[in-house]
Amino acid sequence: MTAREVAGLCIAAAVMVGAAIEGSSVVTRKPEAGRVTVIYWEKWTGDEATEMRKVVNAFNTSQDKIFVQYLSISGVDTKTMLATAGGNPPDVAGIWLDQLCEFSDAKALTDLSQMARESGLGPDYYIKGYWDPLNYRGGLWALPSTPASIALHVRSDLVPADVATPETFPKTIEGLDKLAEKISKRNSNGDLVMAGFLPSDPGWWNWAWGMYFGGKLFDADKLTIDSPENVRAFHWVQSYAKRFGAKEVQSFQSGFANFASPQDPFMLGKVATEENGVWKGSYIHVFKPNIKWFAVPFPYPEDRKDLEGHSNLSQDILTIPRGAKHVKEAFEFIRFVQRQDVMEGLCEGHGKNSPLQHVSEEFFNSFITSNRNKYIRLFDELARSPKAFSTPQIGVLPQLENEMSVAFQEVSTEEKTPEEALHDAQERMTALWDTYKDQVLNQ
Amino acid sequence: MKRRDARVGLLFAAPWIFGFLIFMTYPLVASLVSSFTNFSILRPPKLIGLQNYNELFHDKVFYQSLGNTLFYVLGAVPLTTVCAILLALLLNTKVKGMSVYRTLFFLPTLVPMVALGTLFLWVFNGDYGLFKQAFLKVHMTPPGWLTDPNWSKWTLILISMWGCGQAMVIYLAGLQDVPVSLYEAAELDGAKSWAKTIHVTLPMISPVILFNVVMSIIGSLQIFAVPYVMFPGGAPARSAYFYTSYLYDNAFQYQRMGYASAMGWVLFLITLALTLIALKLSEKHVHYESN
Numbered sequence: 001m002t003a004r005e006v007a008g009l010c011i012a013a014a015v016m017v018g019a020a021i022e023g024s025s026v027v028t029r030k031p032e033a034g035r036v037t038v039i040y041w042e043k044w045t046g047d048e049a050t051e052m053r054k055v056v057n058a059f060n061t062s063q064d065k066i067f068v069q070y071l072s073i074s075g076v077d078t079k080t081m082l083a084t085a086g087g088n089p090p091d092v093a094g095i096w097l098d099q100l101c102e103f104s105d106a107k108a109l110t111d112l113s114q115m116a117r118e119s120g121l122g123p124d125y126y127i128k129g130y131w132d133p134l135n136y137r138g139g140l141w142a143l144p145s146t147p148a149s150i151a152l153h154v155r156s157d158l159v160p161a162d163v164a165t166p167e168t169f170p171k172t173i174e175g176l177d178k179l180a181e182k183i184s185k186r187n188s189n190g191d192l193v194m195a196g197f198l199p200s201d202p203g204w205w206n207w208a209w210g211m212y213f214g215g216k217l218f219d220a221d222k223l224t225i226d227s228p229e230n231v232r233a234f235h236w237v238q239s240y241a242k243r244f245g246a247k248e249v250q251s252f253q254s255g256f257a258n259f260a261s262p263q264d265p266f267m268l269g270k271v272a273t274e275e276n277g278v279w280k281g282s283y284i285h286v287f288k289p290n291i292k293w294f295a296v297p298f299p300y301p302e303d304r305k306d307l308e309g310h311s312n313l314s315q316d317i318l319t320i321p322r323g324a325k326h327v328k329e330a331f332e333f334i335r336f337v338q339r340q341d342v343m344e345g346l347c348e349g350h351g352k353n354s355p356l357q358h359v360s361e362e363f364f365n366s367f368i369t370s371n372r373n374k375y376i377r378l379f380d381e382l383a384r385s386p387k388a389f390s391t392p393q394i395g396v397l398p399q400l401e402n403e404m405s406v407a408f409q410e411v412s413t414e415e416k417t418p419e420e421a422l423h424d425a426q427e428r429m430t431a432l433w434d435t436y437k438d439q440v441l442n443q
Numbered sequence: 444m445k446r447r448d449a450r451v452g453l454l455f456a457a458p459w460i461f462g463f464l465i466f467m468t469y470p471l472v473a474s475l476v477s478s479f480t481n482f483s484i485l486r487p488p489k490l491i492g493l494q495n496y497n498e499l500f501h502d503k504v505f506y507q508s509l510g511n512t513l514f515y516v517l518g519a520v521p522l523t524t525v526c527a528i529l530l531a532l533l534l535n536t537k538v539k540g541m542s543v544y545r546t547l548f549f550l551p552t553l554v555p556m557v558a559l560g561t562l563f564l565w566v567f568n569g570d571y572g573l574f575k576q577a578f579l580k581v582h583m584t585p586p587g588w589l590t591d592p593n594w595s596k597w598t599l600i601l602i603s604m605w606g607c608g609q610a611m612v613i614y615l616a617g618l619q620d621v622p623v624s625l626y627e628a629a630e631l632d633g634a635k636s637w638a639k640t641i642h643v644t645l646p647m648i649s650p651v652i653l654f655n656v657v658m659s660i661i662g663s664l665q666i667f668a669v670p671y672v673m674f675p676g677g678a679p680a681r682s683a684y685f686y687t688s689y690l691y692d693n694a695f696q697y698q699r700m701g702y703a704s705a706m707g708w709v710l711f712l713i714t715l716a717l718t719l720i721a722l723k724l725s726e727k728h729v730h731y732e733s734n
Binding site for chain 2: 078081082084085102106107108247250251252253254255256322396398399402405406409410413415424428431435439440443
């Protein structure tokens with residue numbers, strides 16, 4: 001080999017080694033002097049990320065043994081999964097509740113039961129509706145970061161005066177339907193310009209409509225997608241397509257802008273009522289503080305008064321992936337987030353209710369006096385309601401939510417009858433669930 | 444070749460060979476093996492024979508996504524081919540400032556796919572989109588480009604024209620290789636523009652057309668980014684749910700890497716079959732200079 005060849009080889013090798021070292025430094029932790037570095041990946045961006053960063057900074061300055069390195073990243077679920085498979089996961093991952101069962105079944109999470117027990121974090125510390133979904137197949141796989149409950153938001157300036165208060169607003173779904181019919185408006189071309197209510201706006205919880213009619217999607221190890229209650233709910237969904245015209249609704253809705261903007265349809269007055277989460281008040285406060293609105297529990301079917309006060313609960317969660325290098329320190333940070341004052345600060349920053357049993361008056365007052373959400377107590381009450389429900393605890397939840405969305409769209413576009421759409425979803429999900437049990441749960 | 448030259452050649456090719464082995468050969472072999480396993484990424488793969496393939500052939504969404512993809516291929520490939528050839532013919536004329544026009548027509552292909560998807564969400568918006576305004580100007584009701592299951596794929600087919608600049612450049616290069624003597628001979632025989640295009644230009648660039656069509660088929664079968672941005676989850680009602688979207692969801696959303704690998708290999712076989720069909724069908728219509 002000539003000297004030139006040797007030099008060429010050396011340069012090529014140096015480039016490769018350099019790339020490997022540099023690449024490695026991107027994914028490994030840089031130790032803070034004398035402190036354990038905990039890597040924390042979180043999905044939030046923007047204001048929500050800023051609020052969490054405040055919590056991380058507070059934790060880092062509260063002690064001198066652990067340093068939390070906070071990274072706000074997109075696609076946190078996929079990246080956490082791949083990093084876990086690769087043996088280099090973050091110590092804390094902020095994912096969605098919807099993924100908890102899937103991740104837990106895949107043995108991707110650390111069971112927090114014992115550490116939580118030792119820290120005094122248990123069912124008495126949290127609201128039941130938020131605590132129960134964190135427990136799955138005998139383990140505790142996460143603790144909450146911020147939760148939410150869902151209610152019907154109403155523009156009081158767009159509904160008749162006799163129903164423009166929480167006390168006088170229709171309590172039943174039939175009442176809501178009549179009101180929606182009465183107040184919806186069309187222009188001279190016949191195009192919809194204001195809808196009293198649309199089940200497809202914002203369209204984030206298409207799986208949940210059956211629950212508002214007393215149904216379930218998963219019961220005693222069986223999928224019940226095509227149960228009579230779910231079919232009834234989807235008939236109700238389709239009634240709106242029939243009432244306004246499927247194509248008219250599609251065209252009207254395609255002009256709806258992002259919810260986190262002043263062009264949000266509710267803020268613009270394109271819809272008079274909207275099912276949405278507790279965070280809606282904060283967005284209104286930022287983008288359209290002058291509009292008049294109130295929140296009420298989502299109405300119940302006339303013949304099911306027992307469902308009064310129902311709400312859909314959701315939450316963002318903190319987990320410790322399997323193989324995390326500093327489990328104890330990671331839990332120390334998660335424990336810090338659960339402190340009442342810290343949790344209330346974070347929830348206030350995110351414009352959400354607290355997941356904790358004990359909530360201070362200052363917390364509620366901060367929302368009310370700043371005019372961010374005068375109905376914060378309602379969202380707290382809804383979270384505590386025995387009728388509140390969360391996503392079904394099943395490992396194929398992402399597929400189930402997708403199938404329900406497809407069925408919802410098929411019904412909304414009048415491509416299929418509710419019976420057909422839900423039957424197809426039931427058939428497909430049953431096959432997927434059987435495969436999942438065979439390939440994941442029984443392994 | 445001298446031994447020493449071969450060594451130097453290999454040395455210079457080493458980074459590519461290294462990359463090919465690590466980033467192409469290994470994943471190819473690994474995905475083939477994975478396709479016969481129950482593999483969730485987070486757990487060790489377990490051999491299950493042909494179960495993934497068997498499930499695939501009974502999966503309605505597999506057929507739906509494949510149908511959507513083939514529909515798109517059938518619409519987008521001819522449309523982009525015709526559009527690119529017409530543009531190339533136009534840009535092959537002798538007009539002042541032609542290099543500027545060529546650049547302008549090529550520029551759109553440089554727009555990143557995600558930006559493209561976002562841009563067309565505005566263009567096709569059913570409430571305030573440009574297309575809606577254009578339809579209203581001529582007193583026509585626009586279709587639900589983004590919301591009607593019958594129109595979603597057509598919307599994407601129309602958008603595919605945006606990327607025909609790349610093929611256009613290749614056609615342009617092909618056009619400039621057509622010997623002038625052939626046109627002169629055709630003119631002597633009394634051929635007009637149309638006859639020259641049909642009987643001289645197209646046969647002479649037929650190998651280029653074949654190449655572009657094959658590449659376009661392969662590219663269209665792998666359509667992913669634009670529908671992923673414009674039609675999340677393939678909505679409405681999975682009408683815009685394409686093969687690669689379903690493959691991606693299985694791999695990274697549902698943690699079914701084995702199943703997704705099987706899908707990848709089926710797509711490879713479909714692509715191979717369509718390419719061979721295109722080559723076979725082209726035998727009588729493609730003229731090579733060596734012939």
